[in-house]
Amino acid sequence: MLKGRTALVTGSTSGIGLGIALSLAQRGVNIVLNGFGDVAGPRAQVEAAGPAGLKVGYHGADMSQPAEIAAMMAYVEAEFGGCDILVNNAGIQFVAAVEDFPPERWDAIIAINLSSAFHTTRLALPGMKTRGWGRILNIASVHGLVASAQKSAYVTAKHGLVGFTKAVALETATTGVTVNAICPGWVLTPLVQKQVDARAADLGLSNDEAKRQLLAEKQPSLQFTTPEQLGELAIFLCSEAASNVRGQAWSLDGGWTAQ
Numbered sequence: 619m620l621k622g623r624t625a626l627v628t629g630s631t632s633g634i635g636l637g638i639a640l641s642l643a644q645r646g647v648n649i650v651l652n653g654f655g656d657v658a659g660p661r662a663q664v665e666a667a668g669p670a671g672l673k674v675g676y677h678g679a680d681m682s683q684p685a686e687i688a689a690m691m692a693y694v695e696a697e698f699g700g701c702d703i704l705v706n707n708a709g710i711q712f713v714a715a716v717e718d719f720p721p722e723r724w725d726a727i728i729a730i731n732l733s734s735a736f737h738t739t740r741l742a743l744p745g746m747k748t749r750g751w752g753r754i755l756n757i758a759s760v761h762g763l764v765a766s767a768q769k770s771a772y773v774t775a776k777h778g779l780v781g782f783t784k785a786v787a788l789e790t791a792t793t794g795v796t797v798n799a800i801c802p803g804w805v806l807t808p809l810v811q812k813q814v815d816a817r818a819a820d821l822g823l824s825n826d827e828a829k830r831q832l833l834a835e836k837q838p839s840l841q842f843t844t845p846e847q848l849g850e851l852a853i854f855l856c857s858e859a860a861s862n863v864r865g866q867a868w869s870l871d872g873g874w875t876a877q
């Protein structure tokens with residue numbers, strides 16, 4: 619059912635986005651990568667994960683720039699014949715008390731973590747509806763469901779993304795397009811390693827002790843969720859079995875939001 623379809627995964631040169639791209643490629647889904655930093659390495663990984671002949675593309679749109687997002691969607695249409703699976707994953711974090719939060723960091727987080735999903739979705743949806751099938755997966759967070767101090771912009775963006783997911787799921791409820799959010803707890807990617815490093819530096823801890831404390835504070839399983847687990851959840855949400863899962867915010871958080 620997934621083989622030969624095309625997925626655009628934003629922010630897929632690293633972390634969770636790359637994990638989801640790899641799981642989709644393993645099922646024979648053609649992949650359009652996006653994101654900053656090294657592209658050749660992630661591209662080679664995705665090509666190696668898929669069957670021979672898998673088509674892998676890349677577009678370097680900055681997800682804070684609506685015009686660049688529109689250019690990326692036009693590239694997917696021209697080179698791949700459209701986007702069947704849209705994974706809105708690109709995201710950044712900044713940690714500070716609200717009165718110390720730099721306004722430009724607030725604007726960047728809202729643009730990249732929230733508004734970019736609107737800009738991709740509005741352009742991907744018409745083609746999905748015409749073809750009668752589509753999957754939109756918004757990578758939100760536990761912070762789309764609950765808050766933490768020092769993360770006002772991120773919590774605001776992720777709650778917004780969960781709301782956006784529900785609204786678009788209702789607008790597409792009678793179509794073959796489903797729209798859902800995935801809400802990970804702690805995943806040990808570069809985004810979280812920065813927070814581990816900050817804790818280790820502030821409190822004079824080892825890397826391992828900083829990770830242990832980070833998990834102990836919020837994630838009852840005391841284990842990080844992995845990009846591979848998130849990739850497999852994405853595969854389920856793309857499957858026929860999930861065709862009536864609509865507008866959900868699906869946690870994979872080691873019990874974080876059960877507390």
Ligand code: NAD
Pocket residue numbers: 628629630631632633634635652653654655679680681682707708709710730731757758759760801802803804805806807808809810
């Ligand atoms: P990461 O830093 O490993 O990857 C982020 C990706 O987004 C990279 O490919 C980066 O190049 C890309 N990116 C950043 N800014 C961009 C921009 N302006 N335009 C295009 N691409 C851009 O982070 P991650 O942990 O894999 O995070 C991926 C998503 O998962 C984010 O939305 C994040 O909020 C969410 N998330 C992460 C965790 C976690 O614990 N790591 C938990 C919950 C949710």
